[in-house]
Amino acid sequence: MRPLGIDGAWVLDPEVFGDDRGSFHEWYRAPEFRAATGYGLDLVQANCSVSRRGVLRGVHFADVPPGQAKYVTCVRGAVFDVVVDLRVGSPRFGRWEAVRLDDTARRAVFLAEGLGHAFLALTDDTTVVYLCSAGYAPEREHGVHPFDAGLGIVWPDGTRPLLSPKDAAAPSLAQAEASGLLPSYASCLARYEELRLSR
Secondary structure, eight states: OOEEESTTEEEEOOOOOEETTTOOOOOOOHHHHHHHHHSSHHHHHHEEEOTTTTTTTEEEEOOTTTTTOOEEEEEEEEEEEEEEEEOOTTTTOOEEEEEEEETOOOOOOEETTEEEEEEEEOTTTEEEEESSOOOOOOGEEEOOOOTTTTOOOOOOOOOOBOOOOHTTTTOOHHHHHTTTTTTHHHHHHHHHHHHHHHH
């Protein structure tokens, strides 16, 4: 696992073994994960999302504590996967970074609690699976509009993005910050330290 430019986010570039039968790779290894992050991943929920080309999901995040860390990979098709630093007070607040996840390179992305997540499906029947450190709790789930000029995410050309009504109505980064929706960097760092000490 190697760190991305946003503290709390990593990408795994696995070795994929292919032959005439297909391929095999390890997309999660606890010792390697712990060495990178300093703590283990408690699997509480596993999600599978199937999207047609052009579907854009996010930018989603959850209240911290407890937050919801995600370990994401694409098992069919391809996505433009985006991590956004939504932690108020972070040196990288408002910055984003993108990784292509697909069924060829088989990369996986981990994003710690407090970071925002979004992806754009680049193919039909794109299938994304992700492991979560906390279960879905609607009262703790929030979003920031993926086309907010304050974020400035540069989405790939060539698709007409399709958003859910909830994502289309999400506030801008500035609105979310002003309303107190965003997690603080200090609370996220405290959460990470709590996880390291408890393992």
